[in-house]
Amino acid sequence: MSEDGIVRDGLLPGDHVIVTGGGGGFGRSFSRRFAKMGAKVSVWDLNQESGDETVRLVRDAGGEATFFRVDLSSGPDIERAVNATLQVYGSPYGLVNNASIYPRGSLLDMSVATFEKTLSVNITAPFHLIHTFGSAMIAARRGVIINIASGRALEGAVNGANYACSKAAILNLTKTVALEWAKHNVRCNTIIPGVSFTAQPLENTTPEELIARGAARIPLGRIGYPEDVAGLGAFLMSADAAYMTGQAVAMNGGMILVS
Ligand SMILES: NC(=O)c1ccc[n+]([C@@H]2O[C@H](COP(=O)([O-])OP(=O)(O)OC[C@H]3O[C@@H](n4cnc5c(N)ncnc54)[C@H](O)[C@@H]3O)[C@@H](O)[C@H]2O)c1
Numbered sequence: 106m107s108e109d110g111i112v113r114d115g116l117l118p119g120d121h122v123i124v125t126g127g128g129g130g131f132g133r134s135f136s137r138r139f140a141k142m143g144a145k146v147s148v149w150d151l152n153q154e155s156g157d158e159t160v161r162l163v164r165d166a167g168g169e170a171t172f173f174r175v176d177l178s179s180g181p182d183i184e185r186a187v188n189a190t191l192q193v194y195g196s197p198y199g200l201v202n203n204a205s206i207y208p209r210g211s212l213l214d215m216s217v218a219t220f221e222k223t224l225s226v227n228i229t230a231p232f233h234l235i236h237t238f239g240s241a242m243i244a245a246r247r248g249v250i251i252n253i254a255s256g257r258a259l260e261g262a263v264n265g266a267n268y269a270c271s272k273a274a275i276l277n278l279t280k281t282v283a284l285e286w287a288k289h290n291v292r293c294n295t296i297i298p299g300v301s302f303t304a305q306p307l308e309n310t311t312p313e314e315l316i317a318r319g320a321a322r323i324p325l326g327r328i329g330y331p332e333d334v335a336g337l338g339a340f341l342m343s344a345d346a347a348y349m350t351g352q353a354v355a356m357n358g359g360m361i362l363v364s
Pocket of ligand 1: 125126127128129130131132149150151152155175176177178202203204205206226253254255256297298299300301302303304305306
């Protein structure tokens with residue numbers, strides 16, 4: 106309890122956190138940071154190799170993590186991963202809906218199947234996981250959900266209607282979860298990262314071009330790195346954010362000024 110008599114809840118050592126896309130750029134950084142805070146981390150990813158590497162890095166640093174392979178575009182596969190995860194670590198205190206896909210294409214070139222696949226990974230899977238794990242968080246009267254959006258949620262995306270729509274949707278899902286579950290002490294916030302040095306933007310350009318673009322266009326003079334968003338994730342997971350829910354916080358070098 107603080108001096109003001111308020112009990113502020115946040116991640117405690119031994120709590121369990123699930124990070125989807127935990128083998129990727131941001132997901133690895135989140136996993137390492139939460140493990141450093143004492144969490145047992147479930148690293149969920151489609152890619153076994155990169156997920157295993159995240160687990161290795163966490164364990165080498167003295168932390169606790171386990172990899173669970175999952176295809177977030179498949180409801181049955183999600184259910185399988187949920188059951189496997191519950192058997193190892195039980196219900197999570199924290200859930201980070203971080204995985205996403207970004208198949209690019211103009212409106213006329215993009216198939217309905219591509220649009221729907223993107224929504225299935227980027228918004229249906231987060232809903233599925235929030236829906237699945239929310240009851241235990243509510244029963245425990247503690248839990249933190251962090252969703253990852255994008256500046257594309259605010260500005261749209263040329264050649265990315267699928268991605269932009271999914272990211273706009275997750276901003277709204279965050280608000281609804283926050284409003285419905287605030288009375289249960291379950292918090293839900295969104296991080297809006299800026300363009301960062303990870304695989305996803307590199308699908309579309311070269312490392313040199315990405316770095317040069319950041320230096321030229323981003324007010325703070327560089328692109329972001331996974332460690333930049335990991336710190337914000339740690340804050341949102343912690344007791345310092347106990348009075349914060351339903352918000353979207355941008356970490357983007359000043360590129361898009363959200364309010
Ligand atoms: N990097 C950026 O510039 C940037 C900017 C804004 C928002 N974001 C968002 O940040 C989050 C993390 O992105 P990142 O840059 O670390 O990307 P990344 O490509 O490095 O990581 C994404 C991870 O998700 C996994 N994944 C993809 N499809 C999956 C599926 N069907 N099932 C399970 N796992 C799957 C991938 O294997 C990968 O490990 C995403 O939500 C992304 O949209 C990134």
